[in-house]
Amino acid sequence: MGHQDGDAPPEANPDDTALKLQGISKIYPGTVALHKVNINVKKGEVHGIIGKNGAGKSTLVEIIAGITTPTAGKIFIGGEGYDSLSRIDARRKKIAIVPQEPQLILDFTVAENLFISDYTRWGWLINWQGLYTRAEEIVKKANLHINVRVRAGDLSVSEQQLLLVLKACYVEQSDIIILDEASASLAQRDEELLYRIIRERKGGGCTILFISHRAEELLKVCDRVTVLRDGHSISTKNCRELDRDKLSDLIVGEKFCRHIKVDQGQLKKDLGETVLAVENLTRLGVYQEISFQLKKGEILGLAGLRGSGRTEIFRGIVGIDHPDEGTIFVNGQRRCYRSPAAALGDGIVYLPEDREREGLISNLSVRENLMLNALDTVKRGLLLNRSKESRAVADLIKELDIKVASPEQEVNQLSGGNKQKVVVGKIAAAGPQIFLLDEPTRGVDISAKQGILNIVRNSLCREAGIVITSPGLEDLINICDRILVLHRGRITGEFLRGNLRESDLFSAVQGGAQEKCPGLVASYVS
Amino acid sequence: MPRKLQIELFLLDNLIWVLLACFFLLNALITPMFATYGNLVNILYHSAIMSMLVLGQGLILVSGHLDLSLESTLVFAPGVAMLLATRWLPFQLDPVTTIILTLAIGALVGLFNGVCIAKIGVNPFLQTLSLMIILRGLVLFLVPLSIFPLDKVYTFAGQARMIGNIPVAVPIVFIIFLFFHFIMQYTAFGRHFVATGGNARASYISGINTGRMVIYAFVIAGFLAAVAGLLAAGRQDSVSNTMGEGMVMLAFAGAILGGASLEGGKGTPLGMLGGALLLGMISNSLNLLGVGVTLVYATQGALIFVAIVLDRIRIKRRNYLLHREQVRRLLIQEQGG
Numbered sequence A: 001m002g003h004q005d006g007d008a009p010p011e012a013n014p015d016d017t018a019l020k021l022q023g024i025s026k027i028y029p030g031t032v033a034l035h036k037v038n039i040n041v042k043k044g045e046v047h048g049i050i051g052k053n054g055a056g057k058s059t060l061v062e063i064i065a066g067i068t069t070p071t072a073g074k075i076f077i078g079g080e081g082y083d084s085l086s087r088i089d090a091r092r093k094k095i096a097i098v099p100q101e102p103q104l105i106l107d108f109t110v111a112e113n114l115f116i117s118d119y120t121r122w123g124w125l126i127n128w129q130g131l132y133t134r135a136e137e138i139v140k141k142a143n144l145h146i147n148v149r150v151r152a153g154d155l156s157v158s159e160q161q162l163l164l165v166l167k168a169c170y171v172e173q174s175d176i177i178i179l180d181e182a183s184a185s186l187a188q189r190d191e192e193l194l195y196r197i198i199r200e201r202k203g204g205g206c207t208i209l210f211i212s213h214r215a216e217e218l219l220k221v222c223d224r225v226t227v228l229r230d231g232h233s234i235s236t237k238n239c240r241e242l243d244r245d246k247l248s249d250l251i252v253g254e255k256f257c258r259h260i261k262v263d264q265g266q267l268k269k270d271l272g273e274t275v276l277a278v279e280n281l282t283r284l285g286v287y288q289e290i291s292f293q294l295k296k297g298e299i300l301g302l303a304g305l306r307g308s309g310r311t312e313i314f315r316g317i318v319g320i321d322h323p324d325e326g327t328i329f330v331n332g333q334r335r336c337y338r339s340p341a342a343a344l345g346d347g348i349v350y351l352p353e354d355r356e357r358e359g360l361i362s363n364l365s366v367r368e369n370l371m372l373n374a375l376d377t378v379k380r381g382l383l384l385n386r387s388k389e390s391r392a393v394a395d396l397i398k399e400l401d402i403k404v405a406s407p408e409q410e411v412n413q414l415s416g417g418n419k420q421k422v423v424v425g426k427i428a429a430a431g432p433q434i435f436l437l438d439e440p441t442r443g444v445d446i447s448a449k450q451g452i453l454n455i456v457r458n459s460l461c462r463e464a465g466i467v468i469t470s471p472g473l474e475d476l477i478n479i480c481d482r483i484l485v486l487h488r489g490r491i492t493g494e495f496l497r498g499n500l501r502e503s504d505l506f507s508a509v510q511g512g513a514q515e516k517c518p519g520l521v522a523s524y525v526s
Numbered sequence B: 001m002p003r004k005l006q007i008e009l010f011l012l013d014n015l016i017w018v019l020l021a022c023f024f025l026l027n028a029l030i031t032p033m034f035a036t037y038g039n040l041v042n043i044l045y046h047s048a049i050m051s052m053l054v055l056g057q058g059l060i061l062v063s064g065h066l067d068l069s070l071e072s073t074l075v076f077a078p079g080v081a082m083l084l085a086t087r088w089l090p091f092q093l094d095p096v097t098t099i100i101l102t103l104a105i106g107a108l109v110g111l112f113n114g115v116c117i118a119k120i121g122v123n124p125f126l127q128t129l130s131l132m133i134i135l136r137g138l139v140l141f142l143v144p145l146s147i148f149p150l151d152k153v154y155t156f157a158g159q160a161r162m163i164g165n166i167p168v169a170v171p172i173v174f175i176i177f178l179f180f181h182f183i184m185q186y187t188a189f190g191r192h193f194v195a196t197g198g199n200a201r202a203s204y205i206s207g208i209n210t211g212r213m214v215i216y217a218f219v220i221a222g223f224l225a226a227v228a229g230l231l232a233a234g235r236q237d238s239v240s241n242t243m244g245e246g247m248v249m250l251a252f253a254g255a256i257l258g259g260a261s262l263e264g265g266k267g268t269p270l271g272m273l274g275g276a277l278l279l280g281m282i283s284n285s286l287n288l289l290g291v292g293v294t295l296v297y298a299t300q301g302a303l304i305f306v307a308i309v310l311d312r313i314r315i316k317r318r319n320y321l322l323h324r325e326q327v328r329r330l331l332i333q334e335q336g337g
Ligand SMILES: Nc1ncnc2c1ncn2[C@@H]1O[C@H](COP(=O)(O)OP(=O)(O)OP(=O)(O)O)[C@@H](O)[C@H]1O
Pocket: A028, A029, A031, A032, A033, A051, A052, A053, A054, A055, A056, A057, A058, A059, A060, A100, A403, A404, A412, A413, A414, A415, A416, A417, A418, A443, A445
């Protein structure tokens, strides 16, 4: 393990190394997160770290950034060796990190969040005016249009993520920048900004560690990648010699089957009755005049850029943020929910986009989280039937391939992608009639993604209607019977399965449809 | 933004002062003898001790924790300092040293709490609950009744009056509040302190020593409780073992009325001053109206409840106003474009 079988040239010049890890191990109670990992990162390169969910990527970079202490091993930064670093040491060594779960102080302004660790000062006083001016400069330099005086909590998820990237790249003036799935929650437009920032920083001599689950992106951004598998470092490769398939094989470790086992291209004919009908739903400034119908057994995709109103429509339907106008019919009856609990009573479950804050109860166990919505199904009288519960939990864990030490493990000890699987398992367990799934595959590795999509396509939709969104159009094309295109809060197009070209869909999502026939719903159905 | 909305938001953000003003006007009209110079000075004087606890509790809430032991620190610090000064040491301590000793003991109690919570990871509720009981018990053991009389210099802060018959305690308290308000708003230390309460993990990753911030919070609060103890001892010219009993819950009420929140990262020292003054004003007016002491206590309890509900309503109203403003702007845009 840990040998370098890539063609990284033998170290001619030791000055070339920005960061070296030697035999790093991390043992959590019940889990070996990292086992004798060796990595060599060269100065000025973008170094990708890839692997399945729970492979240990986040743990590894947290050790480098001084957030977690390793159990064994040595870290060499610029030639000096350390057994472990504290966060403050790591900052002194000019290491910045954007962690996987966005970390902002929501009540502080954008400017203050940027400069939280290094205030512009006059002596020991804060120079507020200078703070705002400098923040504005940085935001402008990155071509971002946000007001630095608003609360960070008022930004969109994507903007919050970019804010953290800006902080790591421009404010902290670091030599080593770690981006842990920084692109996972970015809007498409903002992705380009991120790539530009990375290129710019690389040009400025920074070394960047980049974690992502998206193959194209890795190939585009990285110079070399290191593969982690189950806590072992498998190899380091030059990106020039890789393509998508090779990358996938490296991550998963065996020949990877890239296809969903469904009747590709066939329209489902035996759809049931309409379970959900939405008419003229409007929340001013967020989405307008949204109308669609969903039948039992149907998978309806909502395609749109981040910020096009997908999440907000879901939130409107289940009663988190009330729509200003419009009606919702469930099974033909008019409904208006005041809370997600009321919606759940009618068999509507909502999978939130923000799993940390809305999807999980992080200090409960995996078992308790999985069964939270489904306690009714394992009840015997007033009591819970524990053995039935355990069986249901074990089935879900197996079906979704959730990597846990035991079902009693606390959810906040899982890796990011495994948390996401728990969220999906949790709502699947309830057996509802309508699923509203907001990005169920965000941040999960390729094999788990196929797993989740397979479950959606082959088992969830048997008894229910599903509305789904996804960061990639490809996923929607693969599993949806019908796709609605959202642009700036309006439905601007409709595509049926077996009758669509990816390029058409792509341009519609980018707003192409609306430019051609403004105000009208473009129809691509032949 | 239209002027009316701006004003409304401003009032919501400073709700405590609005409440204070309303309550003041109401009492000026219905309560006899309320709006006299003497009584107003009296309110300030009587609020002084509570306000120190409110500030201490409020700052701990800002840092994302809570401290139940403040009310015991209030009596423990002057009690032990006096015992050291007069009985335990072979020589007499001069009163200034005793004052410094009092404050140092308060800070040390805070340091102990802070270290246990930040470094060992003890739950703050349990930690400070146990210390509240331990310290009170120790005081009951060490000071069977009360220690008196005290030195004139020691009681100066709590008892002396200056021009206009204003107690020196009042300016002392105001200066302390202004000092902390300034620190929290305008120094990096203050902002790091607030950030720690707002999101501890984010602050830690940003390179803030969050453990140290939590320790500072408890040390400051212990110190302020000792100041409160000094003022209380001065006012009654003795250290009695029941001083401060039951005050910590009211300190929560004052801090929350003043804008702090159990979630941390919220509230300013000046807001907390408003909260403390409102508490003082309420008990004063109930006294003047001849309401019994026990009922005053119940009323203050009800006030905690009202404080929490008001805070929620305030946040809802604020979000509603902002949403309405957004919608209005959009409509204008659509008409314009
Ligand atoms: N605090 C913790 N306690 C116990 N186990 C933990 C803890 N944090 C992480 N682990 C375990 O360590 C392993 C590696 O987790 P890590 O977060 O590094 O994975 P990852 O590669 O980043 O995955 P993902 O792609 O899902 O983010 C996982 O099996 C996880 O359950």
